[in-house]
Amino acid sequence: MVELAASILSADFARLADEVAAAERGGATVIHVDVMDGHFVPNITLGPPVVKSLRKATKLPLDCHLMIENADEFIPAFADAGANWVSVHYEACRHLHRSLELIAAHGMEPAVVLNPATRVEFLRDILPMVHHVLIMSVNPGFGGQKFIEFSLNKIRRLVELRRELNLGFRIEVDGGVAHDTVARVVQAGAELLVAGNAVFGAGNAEQDARALLTAARHAAGE
Ligand code: DX5
Numbered sequence: 001m002v003e004l005a006a007s008i009l010s011a012d013f014a015r016l017a018d019e020v021a022a023a024e025r026g027g028a029t030v031i032h033v034d035v036m037d038g039h040f041v042p043n044i045t046l047g048p049p050v051v052k053s054l055r056k057a058t059k060l061p062l063d064c065h066l067m068i069e070n071a072d073e074f075i076p077a078f079a080d081a082g083a084n085w086v087s088v089h090y091e092a093c094r095h096l097h098r099s100l101e102l103i104a105a106h107g108m109e110p111a112v113v114l115n116p117a118t119r120v121e122f123l124r125d126i127l128p129m130v131h132h133v134l135i136m137s138v139n140p141g142f143g144g145q146k147f148i149e150f151s152l153n154k155i156r157r158l159v160e161l162r163r164e165l166n167l168g169f170r171i172e173v174d175g176g177v178a179h180d181t182v183a184r185v186v187q188a189g190a191e192l193l194v195a196g197n198a199v200f201g202a203g204n205a206e207q208d209a210r211a212l213l214t215a216a217r218h219a220a221g222e
């Protein structure tokens with residue numbers, strides 16, 4: 001089952017509740033929240049206070065993508081704010097196993113993210129711990145970037161690895177998911193589609209979320 005995770009990074013932050021509601025009407029079933037610290041990635045966005053406000057604005061799962069260097073220090077604050085899923089970067093966590101355990105211990109679903117240059121094989125030993133794996137199909141930091149084509153091979157490789165290990169984690173993809181890429185992303189095996197610019201970029205989130213999800217479901221044969 002393909003799901004759309006609307007990334008608020010491209011939304012109008014002054015009208016965040018309305019933007020989220022529009023994406024939800026258009027069929028988004030997850031709200032993707034990009035947390036950036038200006039160190040791990042060259043941009044700064046938002047943190048637990050915005051998650052707390054979003055929690056009051058929607059019942060959808062809040063999928064917090066932490067692009068920060070010291071994730072462990074902030075995990076309790078994200079739990080208190082009402083985050084449901086928390087993903088941390090393989091490249092940013094010195095003790096990834098500990099970070100994933102900490103997320104789970106705070107009652108949230110743990111997930112791991114890979115930058116484009118990081119191989120999926122590095123995850124083999126911790127895959128039984130994760131709710132999902134997020135494959136970055138752009139270098140993290142900004143919305144509206146061009147999709148990196150070899151991400152498709154990484155998604156396929158992860159599907160194989162999941163089968164080999166007989167696991168049930170979900171596969172999410174983030175970056176450049178739009179009308180020209182969504183069919184290939186779905187056919188490669190991604191199930192959770194993060195989209196920012198394609199949903200919020202034109203100021204018509206309901207209509208654009210619906211169109212993207214329709215294309216994704218068509219490609220998935222749903
Ligand atoms: C980028 C973020 C993405 C971003 C994707 O670092 O992780 O979630 O919003 O943006 P689009 O869909 O515009 O490529």
Ligand code: ZN
Pocket residue numbers: 007032033034065174194
């Ligand atoms: Zn993201």
